Amino acid sequence: MLIHFASFTLFSCIAVNVYVKVFTNSPFLVCMDLARSREEVIDPKYLWIGPDGKNLEGQMYVNLTKTGKLMVMGFKESMSGAYTCTLSHKIIETTTQEERVVFEAYKFMVYAYREADHAYQVFVRFTTRECELAANSQFFEELKKILNNIISDLTCHILESSYKCHSIKRPKQGLLHELFVSFQVNPFAPGWEEVCHQVPYDCEDATNMRVQEARERIGEFFNKQTYALKHEFQTVPTIHYVDNSFSVTHIDSCRPGFGKNDITHKNCASCCVVCEPGTYSPNNEVTCQICTRPRVKKYGATSC
Structure with a gap:
């Protein structure tokens, strides 16, 4: 008479990082590695434990399949943390029919994430007659009004605007004076939250689309300045745009x-x-x- 003894073996795996966009469902987390998934598994059982240390079976916010796959639904910041699964299954020796129970632990560090909010820092230059010209500051204030009007319907606005006047000596030219203008194209003008409420799950996506459109409109505005100087003005204005001086730096928050x-x-x-x-x-x-x-x-x- 053969006596069959059951023995136990425990294996553990390195934690895998998983990133889930807020308010969306996580991908399915699989309670086995690639090698195990290609093998026969006898009498598998799965135990999923959430970040709070509680069994996830029966929880309303999870989709747990019979084959041990876990999906966390409507992911929020507070759902972030370690998700661990213990897979138990049997290995039966062919010759002796001895049963050995194996426990394999899998760990997933699951993090909520958002898309970064985009803004744009713009740099542009204008030629002026002299740095002490009173019209310089008047021109700068008027420029801000024009730019804000161009993008106001996008719930974007101009922030952190400033200018400095510098004297410039270029090869084979006399002394020139230029206004170095800097400003930020920002997507959080008053009323942006109301727009965001219409698309709560993809708020950053909508915000970033709006500020991208605002940046393109402003770029087109300065392109038109070049065209106007070349084709529309008989007399060049005292303060005018420096061709190809428009540049943009991407800012995340x-x-x-x-x-x-x-x-x-x-x-x-x-x-x-x-x-x-x-x-x-x-x-x-x-x-x-x-x-x-x-x-x-x-x-x-x-x-x-």
Whole structure:
């Protein structure tokens, strides 16, 4: 008479990072690795544990299949954290029919993320007769009004605008004077939140589309200045656009509770990823700050 003994073996795997856009469903997390999925699995059982340490079976916000796949639905910042699955299955020896139970643990670090909010820093230059000209400041104020009017219907506006006048000596030319103008094209003009409420799940996408359109309109405005100077003016104005001086720098910002980290989250380097416990972001900067006294134990903190 043969006596069959059951033995137990436990294997663990390295944690895999997964990034889920807020308010969307996560991809299916599979409770086995690629090698195991290509093999026969006898009497598999799956136990999924969420970040709060509780069994996920029967929870309303998850889709848990019979084959051990997990989807977290309507993902929020607070759902971020470690999701672990223990797969148990049997291995039966062909000759002795001895049964051996194997436990394999799989860990997923799941993070909520948002798309970064875009803005554009614009630099442009204008020739003027002299730096002390009173009309310089009047021209600058009028330019801001014109640009704001061009983009106002997009709920975008001009911020952090400034100018400086510099004297320039170019080869084989006399002394010139130019206004160096700088301003930011920003998508958060008054009323932007009402527009955002119409598309709450993809607010950043809608915001970024609007500010991209605003940047294109402003670029077209300065292109027309070049055309007008060449074809429409018989006498060149005292203050006029310097051809090809228009340049743009892309600026990212993150919503409070989110930040960028291309080292920790290199697979989502351009994303605004939820701040981890012990860190926080109170504003629209792109970095999660470390709490001096780590009392924050939740994801997405906006203060210590």
